[in-house]
Amino acid sequence: MVQPHGGGQAAVDVAVAAVPLLVVAGVALALGGQHRRYGLVRGWSGQLTMASLLSCAGVVAYAVWPLPALVDGLCPLPVGSAPSEPADRPHPAHAPRELLLGCAVLLPVGFLARDRFRLGLGATLVLGGALAAAASAVRATGLLGVYPCAYATTSPPVVGLGVVGALVGWAVARWIPPLLPGGPARGWPSAVADRAVPExxxxxxxxxxxxxxxxxxxxxxxxxxxxxxxxxxxxxxxxxxxxxxxxxxxxxxxxxxxxxxxxxxxxxxxxxxxxxxxxxxxxxxxxxxxxxxxxxxxxxxxxxxxxxxxxxxxxxxxxxxxxxxxxxxxxxxxxxxxxxxxxxxxxGGLPDRLVRYRPPLPEPGADVTSTPGSPAADR
Incomplete structure (x- = not known):
């Protein structure tokens, strides 16, 4: 019997295989769009493009980590069958390691939003908040209900620290590159013809x-x-x-x-x-x-x-x-x-975003030759 939410070990096996498949397919499609629109991935902008793909994969890994392969022993014991925990015990998601990870995973997102995709501060904060909330929802619901219980901890402060990480990354991209000796390098790609021998x-x-x-x-x-x-x-x-x-x-x-x-x-x-x-x-x-x-x-x-x-x-x-x-x-x-x-x-194809030169069209009547001796001949 198929159970879409908490379907046991069979549903977990699907999740363990499908999540990496979606990541690999997403990377392949993103690279395909990059090559189709801009041609060769090269230079600093090409490195930022690859970094953006790794950053997206990192956010997905953070949302599903550690993605258990077995259901046995995953869920806590029922109430009454396990010793009670102290009421003043700190929340597991508030450990220094968890808080630092929740902030650091979105720091590259903020940097790339500014330096690669040229987003403003408001759009970057919205993007960081959306990604942090989505990752928190996946962790809190056991991969959206596929697992019978949540296997990773999260809390609203962790989401807030994710937004802080995006803000710090955006600030670093805004203020640090102009201070470098060579000045800021162009982070967004420019289309070039892709005719060289592939590396x-x-x-x-x-x-x-x-x-x-x-x-x-x-x-x-x-x-x-x-x-x-x-x-x-x-x-x-x-x-x-x-x-x-x-x-x-x-x-x-x-x-x-x-x-x-x-x-x-x-x-x-x-x-x-x-x-x-x-x-x-x-x-x-x-x-x-x-x-x-x-x-x-x-x-x-x-x-x-x-x-x-x-x-x-x-x-x-x-x-x-x-x-x-x-x-x-x-x-x-x-x-x-x-x-x-x-x-x-x-x-012989060219990238979609390549700027092509088109000669200006002649103005109406520009090719008409005036009659010698007429009033228009002196103009």
């Missing part, structure tokens, strides 16, 4: 996001199947492994063969593409198939089987040539005769 870090991030989506997607699908009684608990590990391999087959093999950029979903969001070695054209499908069989499928299969260090070794062998070559070609790229480029290299 190994960008390609590695795409692979990590793809693997995270497949791993947590398979775990979430398996947990939902257990929640609805479609899979027995003893079959959970087998079903998750099969789901992970199925996701790698569909999104790592079938989807790239159907797309023009020949990329997996996360790599497509980061505006990457696979092209021929000598010309900016989509790579032949047989080359893409060979590359997937040499790189993506073995790594995913090793992770699914629990051989994580072997999977890391395979990835490092591929990256060993990418970090030393000017064209950033990995070992599998050299074998298959493909190169990783940006999507703009293939289709």
């Amino acid at each position: 190994p870090s960008r390609r590695a991030l795409a692979c990590v996001l793809d693997l995270g989506l497949w791993w947590y997607g398979a775990a979430t699908l398996t947990a939902l199947a257990r929640l609805f009684g479609l899979v027995r608990p003893a079959e959970g590990e087998t079903v998750r492994t099969l789901a992970l391999l199925g996701a790698a087959f569909v999104f790592g093999l079938v989807v790239p063969l159907l797309r023009r950029d020949r990329c997996t979903p996360a790599a497509a969001l980061l505006r990457l593409a696979l092209s021929e070695r000598d010309r900016p054209e989509p790579a032949a499908r047989w080359r893409v198939l060979l590359r997937v069989l040499l790189l993506h499928e073995p790594v995913t299969a090793l992770v699914a089987l629990g051989w994580h260090w072997t999977a890391l070794a395979v990835a490092l062998v591929h990256a060993s040539t990418a970090v030393v070559r000017r064209d950033r070609a990995g070992a599998a790229d050299l074998v298959c005769g493909v190169r990783v480029r940006t999507r703009s290299t293939l289709d």
